[in-house]
Amino acid sequence: MSAPASRQRWLVPIQPLFPLMIIGVLGVTMRWGVKKYQEYENWGKPKRWSVDRWDRRMMERDSRLTGNVNFQRAEVEAPKEFLTNSAWEVERPFM
Amino acid sequence: MTTHREGVFVEGLWVEKEGLSSDVAPPVPEVGCTSAPLESMSFHFASYCKAYSEDYMLCKNESQDPRHCLKEGRKVTRCALDLIRKLKENCDKEWTRHWECLDVNNHQLFQCRKEEREFNDCVFKKLGLTKTIPDTPEGQTPIHLKEKPLYK
Numbered sequence: 001m002s003a004p005a006s007r008q009r010w011l012v013p014i015q016p017l018f019p020l021m022i023i024g025v026l027g028v029t030m031r032w033g034v035k036k037y038q039e040y041e042n043w044g045k046p047k048r049w050s051v052d053r054w055d056r057r058m059m060e061r062d063s064r065l066t067g068n069v070n071f072q073r074a075e076v077e078a079p080k081e082f083l084t085n086s087a088w089e090v091e092r093p094f095m
Numbered sequence: 096m097t098t099h100r101e102g103v104f105v106e107g108l109w110v111e112k113e114g115l116s117s118d119v120a121p122p123v124p125e126v127g128c129t130s131a132p133l134e135s136m137s138f139h140f141a142s143y144c145k146a147y148s149e150d151y152m153l154c155k156n157e158s159q160d161p162r163h164c165l166k167e168g169r170k171v172t173r174c175a176l177d178l179i180r181k182l183k184e185n186c187d188k189e190w191t192r193h194w195e196c197l198d199v200n201n202h203q204l205f206q207c208r209k210e211e212r213e214f215n216d217c218v219f220k221k222l223g224l225t226k227t228i229p230d231t232p233e234g235q236t237p238i239h240l241k242e243k244p245l246y247k
Contacts, residue, residue, distance in 0.1 A: 045198060045199055046199060046200075046201065048201055048202070049201060050201070055130075055202070058129075058130040059130065061129070061130070062129040062130055065127065065129055066129060071129070072129040072130070072131045072132065072194065072198055073127065073128070073129055073132075074127075074128050074129070074132040074179075074183070074190070074191065074194065075127035075128065076124075076126075076127055076176055076179050076180050076183065077124040077125065077126075077127045077176065078124065078125035078126060078127040079127070082125055082127075083114040083115075083125065084110055084111040084112075084113070084114050085108065085110055085111075086108060086109045086110065086111070087108060088108060088109040089101075089102035089105045089107075089108060089109075090102070090105065090106050090107050090108060090109050091102040091103060091104055091105055091106070092104040092105075092106055094103065094104055
């Protein structure tokens with residue numbers, strides 16, 4: 001009564017690495033997905049990180065010049081609306 | 096009140112009725128560049144408009160009142176408009192490539208050294224301006240001219 005001997009399938013034993021490879025693929029897909037979603041939110045560009053007060057005020061000026069924080073323009077003169085617009089929200093009094 | 100909360104029932108953005116009236120200040124068109132183009136031409140602006148911007152900064156040191164330094168501010172704006180017009184005539188393609196590279200790289204200058212070198216070469220050839228970083232110690236190459244900045 002001899003039990004069938006278990007044999008390894010391949011010469012180099014890579015079978016224990018399969019779970020690690022699956023985890024690796026899932027991790028890479030997750031990071032790629034997050035990056036793509038952030039680019040979708042920021043109109044095709046990577047998200048700005050480490051934004052300090054200077055960058056925030058420059059981005060507010062960008063939004064006043066072009067309508068959106070992510071759009072850039074390199075014209076000589078500003079549009080006429082730039083002289084009087086602002087980024088302050090106008091709130092309806094409710095209390 | 097300085098609570099700075101978000102607006103709750105927001106109905107648009109605030110627009111001024113009229114801008115600055117002409118008898119207070121003669122009208123000067125504002126600079127129409129956003130942050131990335133301005134950042135890439137910042138050092139050339141510093142060397143082109145050095146006199147006007149130093150005047151403005153000395154004037155600002157005297158008082159923080161916005162009405163005090165309107166004249167010097169107008170001079171700085173006109174100088175900046177002149178420089179942007181010249182850049183658009185002469186070095187438009189290299190400038191666009193540099194600020195588009197900055198836009199994709201979180202506005203960090205060290206990520207875009209190749210395009211910056213081409214832009215600086217074009218500006219030096221056509222307009223004669225070089226980029227100098229103030230307060231570099233003697234004997235040390237500036238960081239934008241080092242061939243291998245990550246090596247010691």
